[in-house]
Amino acid sequence: MAILNVELGERSYPIVVDSGLLSRKDLFQQYVNANEVMVVTDETVAPLYLDNLLNTLSGFNVTCHVLPDGEEHKSLATLAELLDTMVAAPCSRETTLIALGGGVVGDIAGFAASCYQRGINYLQVPTTLLAQVDSAVGGKTAVNHVRGKNLIGAFYQPRCVIADTDTLSTLDSRQLSAGIAEVVKYGCIRDAELFTWLEQNIDKLGQCDRDTVSHTIIECCRNKAELVATDEVEQGDRALLNLGHTFAHAIETVTGYGTWLHGEAVSAGISLAADMSCRLGWLEQKDVERIRALLRRANLPVCAPAEMTVADFMRNMARDKKVVAGRIRLVLLKAIGEATLVSDYPDDVLQTVLESAATY
Amino acid sequence: MAILNVELGERSYPIVVDSGLLSRKDLFQQYVNANEVMVVTDETVAPLYLDNLLNTLSGFNVTCHVLPDGEEHKSLATLAELLDTMVAAPCSRETTLIALGGGVVGDIAGFAASCYQRGINYLQVPTTLLAQVDSAVGGKTAVNHVRGKNLIGAFYQPRCVIADTDTLSTLDSRQLSAGIAEVVKYGCIRDAELFTWLEQNIDKLGQCDRDTVSHTIIECCRNKAELVATDEVEQGDRALLNLGHTFAHAIETVTGYGTWLHGEAVSAGISLAADMSCRLGWLEQKDVERIRALLRRANLPVCAPAEMTVADFMRNMARDKKVVAGRIRLVLLKAIGEATLVSDYPDDVLQTVLESAATY
Structure with a gap:
């Protein structure tokens, strides 16, 4: 225990x-x-x-x-x-x-x-x-x-x-995959070691192998407990747990709650955040591909729904809880294992990311 | 200021x-x-x-x-x-x-x-x-x-x-009176000096005399701030602020919210609590009368609605937030200016109080 x-x-x-x-x-x-x-x-x-x-x-x-x-x-x-x-x-x-x-x-x-x-x-x-x-x-x-x-x-x-x-x-396989999206998130935002371990063990995790699952839960909870302990009501670093979530919430709201599982939307959101991080020159393209490859191996989507317009995204992201002074704050990646909260990105980069969101 | x-x-x-x-x-x-x-x-x-x-x-x-x-x-x-x-x-x-x-x-x-x-x-x-x-x-x-x-x-x-x-x-006079019920409450539960002062100044308070009102607000807020500071989420003494409120909430629920103003129901509730405190031998009858006299001078009711049965009270009081281990905890008075939270009262005393609640 x-x-x-x-x-x-x-x-x-x-x-x-x-x-x-x-x-x-x-x-x-x-x-x-x-x-x-x-x-x-x-x-x-x-x-x-x-x-x-x-x-x-x-x-x-x-x-x-x-x-x-x-x-x-x-x-x-x-x-x-x-x-x-x-x-x-x-x-x-x-x-x-x-x-x-x-x-x-x-x-x-x-x-x-x-x-x-x-x-x-x-x-x-x-x-x-x-x-x-x-x-x-x-x-x-x-x-x-x-x-x-x-x-x-x-x-x-x-x-x-x-x-x-x-x-x-x-748990059915779709629900299991949805959970894996949040596991990949922890690797991306603050635990490169977990990310590498996942690259080696994602298939066993997808098969719900007992030891693999236990290790995964404990490592994720350890990460979450550390972030929550330092920032209970999300004034700072706790917001990093929302990697991909601002995009994801827009996808869930526009497609109708329950159409995409939350974890599926988070997976696509992580992929978008990785793309934007790369376009800002922070994350290497090969690391974007590593993230997407991991998500795909868990049968998770890495693209937004084709029917979603840039306007759909922007309208819904404007109601996100992380909006400050009219700016949508985004969790982006400096590297695999290092996330940061950003509000001073160029708007045209976000625009480009959203325009290509269905095409990865 | x-x-x-x-x-x-x-x-x-x-x-x-x-x-x-x-x-x-x-x-x-x-x-x-x-x-x-x-x-x-x-x-x-x-x-x-x-x-x-x-x-x-x-x-x-x-x-x-x-x-x-x-x-x-x-x-x-x-x-x-x-x-x-x-x-x-x-x-x-x-x-x-x-x-x-x-x-x-x-x-x-x-x-x-x-x-x-x-x-x-x-x-x-x-x-x-x-x-x-x-x-x-x-x-x-x-x-x-x-x-x-x-x-x-x-x-x-x-x-x-x-x-x-x-x-x-x-403020119309009925609303003003409703507020005075809560003022009387502070005097009853922990501020005998305020109670005595009210006996001398209740008419001026009812006329909304400026200095009288200011003094009243400041004294009540001082009492409340002290209680809240020591017990923010009502694990202990803050509950004393609910003198009369368990009876009052039953009256408001049974008569339909808005029929009695909250303060009016609290006034009747304080009168019932005083009666029960007296029947338990804690409060002298003359102090019960002092409390009722003060409430009456503010044009406040001291009786429950005649149509309310004992069963009406009991059914609604059982859903009160102060119920612990199936017992309705009541705020009662040891003296004017001294309240206490009680759950080990004899049930027949509560029964008698509720039976006579419309007759004071």
């Missing part, structure tokens, strides 16, 4: 990674307050793992809420339905919420935990690779607005992240 | 109290980040003070949103409309939100500030006595759920509270 800590003073918490954790009653007991538990999951995960978790939670007073599956349901309306269930139960302020599922479940349930009675205890129990390596860690919670991704939410840290690697065995 | 500080480390902020503050451009400039401002007000306050504020904010890039007036609109649906305006503007993460209005405006707008792009800068500019003495200070934000008051929200501190006492000149 690997345990990493997110160091945030009195809000510090562990990330526990191992197989079989869903059955570890001792582990859940340690982080559940009082006797009341609210389990939030979705239609896909419920038939697979809900019974297992409920069995582990026997003896607790448990209420369940099953969300519809998919990014298109990550909305205020879906949040309101979850809150209705919590009020009807009624859940008290002592309730511990458990988010069992992928990134969408974690984001909605985490936001619900942050605002129900102005904040209750919650645990992230991620069941997808993307959630285990990235979204379940760090306390970012949100729902989408129809005009922009993750525009409504809170920074609200869980009490613990419990990543049971057994749950990845039921 | 009086300035009090709410001491919360890096989240510390001033409460500024004076006449004419709405016109003080220097003051607003000091607390507005960047150039973007989102002003949130309501249909009642907009025609009275919005132009004044917009004039003061000339030179800033200002977006306005006018909320419908009244507690019945303090809902997730109203919040969603405000967020739509902010996304459409589009407001960036650098935007400063200004809440111009009473408690309802401050609660909704503050919650919007907490969750828009996971949190933006905001100022409270309270325009009612209730908001100036109580709700604008301390960072409690929320909307109501149809089944319970303030069940969805956040602890999110403003950057500054700007209380322009001139705005009280347009």
Whole structure:
């Protein structure tokens, strides 16, 4: 069992990674307050793992809420339905919420935990690779607005992240690939060693090889925990975790939430960011190709959708959370393993990148 | 100009109290980040003070949103409309939100500030006595759920509270009385001196006498700032500020939000809490009478609505945020000026209080 800590003073918490954790009653007991538990999951995960978790939670007073599956349901309306269930139960302020599922479940349930009675205890129990390596860690919670991704939410840290690697065995290959996009991201932004290791091990990761997956999750969580510890509410370096995400959010919004998986859009976004970094003279073309080759080997897209215009990108990127003084700030690469936040790029370079975004 | 500080480390902020503050451009400039401002007000306050504020904010890039007036609109649906305006503007993460209005405006707008792009800068500019003495200070934000008051929200501190006492000149007498209920509350829970002073000055306060009002606001804010500084997220003594509120929230929910003003319900709630404190042998009957006499002199109710049954109370109080381990915790009085949080009272005493709640 690997345990990493997110160091945030009195809000510090562990990330526990191992197989079989869903059955570890001792582990859940340690982080559940009082006797009341609210389990939030979705239609896909419920038939697979809900019974297992409920069995582990026997003896607790448990209420369940099953969300519809998919990014298109990550909305205020879906949040309101979850809150209705919590009020009807009624859940008290002592309730511990458990988010069992992928990134969408974690984001909605985490936001619900942050605002129900102005904040209750919650645990992230991620069941997808993307959630285990990235979204379940760090306390970012949100729902989408129809005009922009993750525009409504809170920074609200869980009490613990419990990543049971057994749950990845039921992940379909498209979802697994989506998670790998975020893994490649960590390599690109601050861990050249991880990137090189991925070049050697991506096929085994794509086959969900047990040791490969464990190493991947631990290394990604270590990177994320370090960034979150130094910058909880994204005033600085934490923004580097958004490599590719400004482009990705535009793709997800324009194509309709759920059409592209978040990780797929991030993959295309990383490819665009690499291209722009190269055009600015920072990243060598061969490194752009290394990044794209790695993404392609994971069956991930490296181009934006052909139907997206430059205007589509610009309109949606203008609503991104990283806009400052009217400028879209972008995470770009100085090298593989070194990212930087840039707002003083020439506009025509961004224009050129967006014009050729569908052609890589 | 009086300035009090709410001491919360890096989240510390001033409460500024004076006449004419709405016109003080220097003051607003000091607390507005960047150039973007989102002003949130309501249909009642907009025609009275919005132009004044917009004039003061000339030179800033200002977006306005006018909320419908009244507690019945303090809902997730109203919040969603405000967020739509902010996304459409589009407001960036650098935007400063200004809440111009009473408690309802401050609660909704503050919650919007907490969750828009996971949190933006905001100022409270309270325009009612209730908001100036109580709700604008301390960072409690929320909307109501149809089944319970303030069940969805956040602890999110403003950057500054700007209380322009001139705005009280347009307050109708019912709203003014509602504010006085919260003033009486401070006297009851921790400031016997303020209570005695109120007994001597309540008539002048009811006439909105300038010096009386200023003294009242400053004393209440001093009390609130002290409690908030020691217990930001209500793990302990901050809960004392809820004297009468558990009863009040039940009254507001059962009668329909907006039928009773919040302060009116608090007044009846304080009267019930005083009665219960007396029945437990803590508060003398003559002090119960002093409290009720003071509330009556401010034209406030001291009885619950006749149509409310004990079951109505119990069902709604069970969803209160102060429920712990299935027990409704109540703020009760050991004396005028000394409150305590109690959960081990005999149930039949609460039953008796609720049975006689309409008969004082």
